[in-house]
Amino acid sequence: MKVIEVNNLSKEFITKKRITKPNGKKALFKKEKIIKKAVDDISFSVEEGEALAFIGPNGAGKSTTIKMLTGILYPTSGSIKVLGLNPSKERVKLSYQIGTVFGQKEQLWVHLSAYDNFKFFGSIYDIKKEELKKRIDNLAHIFEIESFMYQPVKSLSLGQRMKCEMVASLLHNPKMLFFDEPTIGLDPIAKETLRKLIKKINKELGTTILFTSHDVGDIEEVCKRVIIINNGKIVLDDSMRNLKYHHLNKKIVEVNLKKSVKLEEKEGITILKAKDTLYKIEVDMNKTSMEELMSLFNADDLQDITISSTPLEDIIKNIYRGKDE
């Protein structure tokens, strides 16, 4: 069953810019209208229970799309159905069935404890006291927040706060969850914990999840399907497996050795940069392995090593290049 149906959705923002006179000076009052298409004619659908990643660089249109799906923004054109409802016209009905977490905007009152916040959210969603207590206990156990949920939110770490934000968004048993960059600003360990929890919510509670991020690492673990958006347009709508095979197959390895050595390129191993004892190497995981790379130098000479995925911007460039070819 389709829980989200989006057809030819667009959103324009109008900004005004002061006109530059022929003499180069800016006009005091005269302004010209600039129309920016944040979302440009996109269509997609999401099945019930699916975990979909919506990724793209900053300013790609991810948050704007999520805000239209949750009823925060009115679309300029196109149609949206979320759980059979029109978010712009049936926002209140929809809000009982969805949960939202915005990484950049906290919904919790920071001076109060997370527990007091949960009670407040319970009253927003008209949940009865006994039922609310059961749900808080259950979610507090799943998210392992029992030890700090009675502390004021302002004293919690960012990772702990995000866990509490998630619990607050789940209190009313939503059928769908919208996560807008929930891992923003988190350290790698906190990111990993949150990713696992999101996966758990999807698997154990069967909640449909729409997840936006500009970090490819976020989605590798959590989602089976991915939509890449750039300049307001969908550039890829594919399974995570295909994305991994075609675009996430290359790793960037930076090594620092004790002494300078002559590294030889092999199939799937490209030396991008070599300066003194520092080397930047691209490894195509479809053609070779990390073991093969490690065999190029003596492990005892290794001082430092960093392995990272291809940046999202490069993946998008590759997708465009592939389309052009």
Added chain:
Amino acid sequence: MAVRSNIAFIFKNLKLNLQKQAQYKTAFVMQIVMMILNNLTFIIQWIIVFSITKSIGGYGFREVILLWAISAGAYGVAHLFFEGAFHIDEVIYEGKLDVYLTQPKNVLISLCSSESRASAIGDILYVFIALLIIKATWWWFLAIIPVCLVGGILYTAIVVCFQNIAFYVKRGGAVANVVDSAITMFSNYPPVIFNFVAKLILFTVIPAGFIVFVPAQYLFLGFNIWWLLGTIGVTILITILAFLLFKLGLRRYNSGNLMGGRL
């Protein structure tokens, strides 16, 4: 049912806001006490005025203090329960409405009741201190409660109507701030000192006349059921208008990506 649920929600917000502010007990109490003292200084001002002249257009010391009491009460109710209404333009400009838009409660009610001003408690307490000073009859103490509640709602609704300009004009809330100051200023003086044009404005464009003058004149100093029913009618009308204008404005809301939380 919806009305009851919304009223309960307003009180829940008030409780949390006061709980939040009461964390800093001394500052909390000081704000209340200082507001009472601030209001009391105006009584001294009027004592001096009425030592020079016996009355201003038929209004003596007792009547003027009654005006000040109703005005402080309405102001207190508005800022205690609906402080958020006075910051709508900032919320719109900074794109901070998102949190309220994803929740099932009425957005305007959520926004207005999201903040409370502790000093407003001082304004409300001052109402009864002022009535004690003018040795008001017992029923004035009871009647002033609904008068201040209705006045507070009307005052908030007028401000919301003008705050809505922020949906169309950046920083449009400046107009609402001027209206807000005008309401506070004009409500504190006997209506007789204003000319016809000023009175016309105070009963039409900025219907502040219904917040203080009408209840003072037609409930406490004389009785006219039609003026009193008219006040309730105007309050309902302006409140509906505030909700409609806000709903209309929401279509133009642009959101934003500023980092922030609920303080």
